[in-house]
Amino acid sequence: MVTRLSLDDLVSGGSVDRDAIGSWINRNLSGLFLEGPGAAVLAKDLLGGQSQADLALARLTVTGYAQRRSRVSPETERGATMLSPYIRHGLLTLREVYDAVSDVPAKDRDRYVDELLWQEYSRHLYNNVGRAMRSSLRYDRQTLSSPRDDGRPVELESWADSPMVCLRRVEEELQQRGWIVNQTRMWYASHWAVRSGHSRVSGEDHFFRHLLDGSRSANGLGWQWVNGEMTGKVYGFSRSQVERQAPDWCSQCSLALSCPIENFPSSPPTILRKAVTYAKVREDLGPADLQVSKEVSPSAIWLTGELLSLRQGALVDYPNLPAVFIFDRTLLQKLQLSSKRLGFLLETLAEISAARELELYLGDPIEGLAGRPLVTTWTPVPGWKRYAEKLCPVVIYPWPWLVRSRGAVSLNSYSAWRSSSPLMIERFSVEE
Ligand SMILES: Cc1cc2nc3c(=O)[nH]c(=O)nc-3n(C[C@H](O)[C@H](O)[C@H](O)COP(=O)(O)OP(=O)(O)OC[C@H]3O[C@@H](n4cnc5c(N)ncnc54)[C@H](O)[C@@H]3O)c2cc1C
Secondary structure: OOEEEOOHHHEEOOEEOHHHHHHHHHHHOOOOOOOOOOOOOOOOOOOOOHHHHHHHHHOOOOOOHHHHOOOOOOHHHOOOOOOHHHHHOOOOOHHHHHHHOOOOOHHHHHHHHHHHHHHHHHHHHHHHHHHHHHOOOOEEEOOOOOOOOOOOOHHHHHHHHOOOHHHHHHHHHHHHHOOOOHHHHHHHHHHHHHHOOOOHHHHHHHHHHHOOOOOHHHHHHHHHHHOOOOOOOOOOOOHHHHHHHOOOOHHHOOOHHHOOOOOOOOOOOOEEEOOOOOOOEEOOOOOOOOEEOOOOOOOEEEEEOOEOOOOOHHHHHOOOOOEEEEEEHHHHHHHOOOHHHHHHHHHHHHHHHHHOOEEEEEEOHHHHHOOOOEEEEOOOOHHHHHHHHHHOOOEEEOOOOOOOOOOEEOOOOHHHHHHOOHHHHHHHHHHO
8 A cells, every 4th residue: 555645734935843842753654663652752863864964065064074974073073974863865966076075185075985985885786786785605603503693673672771981982972873983883783793792784784774874785794794794804893993983082981991892802713705896897787878768658757765965867858747755665664674764764855845746655655656647867776676677667867976997896805896897997097
């Protein structure tokens, strides 16, 4: 069954009423989010929508980024730019962000571009391996089985009450803001999977439920990398990183004199290379040019959470067609995302509906879209590919890759992939 949802009470006079979003979610998406009936929450201070994404891009400054990227506390000294939720949902393309940092000191720009390329690499990897991203890609790590480790990460949620300041603060920020710095993502993942030996997948799912930027690509890669499943080496977390990147935290910790992470965790007993390689991959990156079927005129634009920019070709070139977005009921029921994530999406969708006609539905995307000749953008995720195969869109825009490789590439590691990236070749030849 597919139900039409109205955004009328979220949008008035062309602007979005943020205060109404929580009650909208409680009313329309009951049973489909983590916090339970009537208990929807919003992210503390990261707002969705194209206007917010553009504001964040206009304010982007990466001077000092190389030195301060990993800084955790105090917050005022952090170098992280917090653009990830906008990049994740395609409100900003990696190319737009890349172009915005052309005019800054080379050391900072290069470091920043390197991180954008990590994001791009994770998308290429996920595009290629698909659902296999959930199982260890290159190395198998033995995980200690824990009776509590049943896929519902009870202990993770209790880190909000942990006596360890370095876990408690990170958990609070994750749950309240829906975003944490890369450094603390690595601490958290390492403490969970490497030191405590819990299943990487359950920790990954906890992040996925709460992070506004949560993606199968970058989240999967991040957890596999920390847990040694990409390189064969685990990332260890100990007090020394906290002292360096959050120097005020240990002095506030009741365990300062008996710190449980004084030393690095011991290396895992078993870590085996799998007989699988991604060394010579011919990538399917979708069409490089617009594909238009001549026989049928489109009647709607199919949008997904992967690409919600108001500047995308489909929305710009077809201003009179309605855009359609479908909350996949079965998927939401299974994922049980935090309502923060749904709120971020709704703010974005409400802004789109203030700008042009948007039809919003809850149900099965195939049922909701069947029989409508669609305009859409090719998207490098398995869900889109599966639906597109059935829906046969009549106009397909290319995915806005930052790097479109030619020939075979290695996806075995970030550095192997990067060294064959046309973007790096282009940049180095310009600078020479
Ligand atoms: C365990 C773990 C889980 C992660 N989960 C996610 C996730 O679900 N979604 C996600 O977008 N990123 C994820 N990352 C990568 C990274 O931590 C975030 O992209 C970054 O912290 C976002 O904050 P920012 O926008 O301030 O980043 P900045 O430091 O300002 O970097 C700018 C942009 O570069 C990209 N980027 C930076 N670092 C990385 C990286 N290591 N890998 C991939 N892209 C990167 C992001 O798009 C980011 O917005 C994860 C990392 C780890 C270790």
